[in-house]
Amino acid sequence: MDTPILTAPNSPAARDIAYHFHPATNARRHEQIGPMIIERGAGVYVYDDQGKEYIEGLAGLWSVAVGFGEERLVRAAAEQMRKLPYYHSFAHKSHPTVIDLAERLVTMAPSGLAKAQFTNSGSEANDTAIKLIWYYNNALGRPQKKKIISRQRAYHGITIASASLTGLPWNHRDFDLPLPNFIHVSCPHYWRFASPGESEDAFATRLAEELEETLLKEGPETVAAFVGEPVMGAGGVIVPPRGYWDKVQAVLRKYDVLLVADEVINGFGRTGRMFACETFDIVPDILILSKQITSSYMPLAVVMITDAIYQAVADNTARIGTFGHGFTASGHPVAMAVALENLKIMDERRLVDHAAAMSVPFIAGLRSFASHPLVGEARGIGLIGAIELVADKATKAPFPKPGTGLHLAESCHDHGLILRPIGDIIAFCPPLTINETEIAEMFRRFSRALDDTTAWIAGGSA
Numbered sequence: 001m002d003t004p005i006l007t008a009p010n011s012p013a014a015r016d017i018a019y020h021f022h023p024a025t026n027a028r029r030h031e032q033i034g035p036m037i038i039e040r041g042a043g044v045y046v047y048d049d050q051g052k053e054y055i056e057g058l059a060g061l062w063s064v065a066v067g068f069g070e071e072r073l074v075r076a077a078a079e080q081m082r083k084l085p086y087y088h089s090f091a092h093k094s095h096p097t098v099i100d101l102a103e104r105l106v107t108m109a110p111s112g113l114a115k116a117q118f119t120n121s122g123s124e125a126n127d128t129a130i131k132l133i134w135y136y137n138n139a140l141g142r143p144q145k146k147k148i149i150s151r152q153r154a155y156h157g158i159t160i161a162s163a164s165l166t167g168l169p170w171n172h173r174d175f176d177l178p179l180p181n182f183i184h185v186s187c188p189h190y191w192r193f194a195s196p197g198e199s200e201d202a203f204a205t206r207l208a209e210e211l212e213e214t215l216l217k218e219g220p221e222t223v224a225a226f227v228g229e230p231v232m233g234a235g236g237v238i239v240p241p242r243g244y245w246d247k248v249q250a251v252l253r254k255y256d257v258l259l260v261a262d263e264v265i266n267g268f269g270r271t272g273r274m275f276a277c278e279t280f281d282i283v284p285d286i287l288i289l290s291k292q293i294t295s296s297y298m299p300l301a302v303v304m305i306t307d308a309i310y311q312a313v314a315d316n317t318a319r320i321g322t323f324g325h326g327f328t329a330s331g332h333p334v335a336m337a338v339a340l341e342n343l344k345i346m347d348e349r350r351l352v353d354h355a356a357a358m359s360v361p362f363i364a365g366l367r368s369f370a371s372h373p374l375v376g377e378a379r380g381i382g383l384i385g386a387i388e389l390v391a392d393k394a395t396k397a398p399f400p401k402p403g404t405g406l407h408l409a410e411s412c413h414d415h416g417l418i419l420r421p422i423g424d425i426i427a428f429c430p431p432l433t434i435n436e437t438e439i440a441e442m443f444r445r446f447s448r449a450l451d452d453t454t455a456w457i458a459g460g461s462a
């Protein structure tokens with residue numbers, strides 16, 4: 001049982017407990033422990049309402065690429081607000097910033113992606129992709145080709161279709177999800193799921209074979225698309241084994257199944273290249289982007305499609321009169337302006353190259369914990385990584401009771417570091433601007449929290 005916090009009546013914490021129903025939170029526990037109230041940020045640091053400093057080791061929710069307190073983004077938003085605070089994209093309307101950003105994205109995205117449509121969130125973007133795929137297959141006269149394959153431990157969001165793509169039990173349970181015709185194949189986590197003695201290549205081959213068997217069992221004429229994060233994020237930061245994406249893409253091509261690359265976390269430098277599709281030689285039919293595109297200073301996501309998809313869909317809009325899908329804020333001018341300025345900053349400061357360079361001390365820092373008795377695996381790529389805690393290093397057995405990861409994350413708070421616990425996996429995903437000194441400090445703080453958790457377990461609490 002957590003110790004209840006003492007909140008002064010009418011304090012921000014008391015009002016948060018009284019009025020704010022938090023997403024992705026245990027509501028009863030929240031009533032006990034109250035909120036952590038973050039008031040401001042600067043660079044890789046945020047500060048709570050007591051003035052305590054934290055390194056934001058997850059860049060908010062995997063998203064604040066250029067760091068906190070970037071005045072240029074503030075100015076870009078204010079200038080756009082003054083000039084044209086709102087306009088929309090329905091029924092042939094447009095405005096200069098949405099045109100500029102669509103052009104910029106098509107120019108910089110992996111080749112073959114010809115058009116961009118905008119949404120407010122990654123979940124909406126994935127729902128848009130699913131609806132687009134269904135519309136596309138109807139347009140092509142193959143109404144039976146509708147099933148979607150994703151993977152266990154995938155995270156694609158929480159709206160009804162995107163949550164159905166997600167392969168995490170807590171996003172399904174008691175929401176009556178996933179929807180029918182959403183199929184989940186195995187998670188490509190070599191360390192956790194490879195058979196004894198199986199090589200990375202053999203594991204990747206086995207997963208590609210499983211995908212092919214699933215397709216044949218369902219009937220390839222009924223399967224429309226495979227959706228995947230090149231590197232899985234919120235499911236525990238899972239970097240696929242070498243060769244995995246080549247083998248998966250060969251199967252998809254063989255059965256005419258579209259590939260949707262969800263780069264909501266991976267995109268814009270996170271893996272050390274501009275897009276993870278470049279890191280893994282993925283040629284997507286649809287690319288989903290969000291988060292770092294505006295450094296999350298404004299909500300924005302993007303669905304990019306190939307010309308082949310666009311042409312079939314465009315013909316159908318002419319046939320039935322419209323593409324009957326879109327949001328009030330699709331292509332919101334302020335989000336467009338912030339994204340354009342954010343991408344300009346990333347270019348001028350060569351942030352993708354910086355992320356690739358900082359990946360060296362970052363991955364070395366993660367790996368330095370690999371020999372710790374509580375650590376089963378320390379993994380990562382670019383500036384995203386995770387440490388997975390185990391009760392038994394040799395057998396990889398997890399802790400019998402939940403709570404070890406949460407305890408470690410809360411010890412990190414004590415030591416001035418914010419990370420993300422995913423069960424007993426602790427995720428790292430700092431702002432792309434992080435430097436070598438800050439990386440060293442982040443791991444120093446983590447090390448102290450790990451010592452505290454080791455003592456807590458030794459005291460019989462885990």
Ligand SMILES: Cc1ncc(COP(=O)(O)O)c(C=O)c1O
Nearest residue numbers: 121122123155156157262264265
């Ligand atoms: C890979 C991926 N896809 C989709 C989403 C959903 O995005 P949003 O929370 O903006 O709806 C997330 C969110 O973390 C994500 O990591």
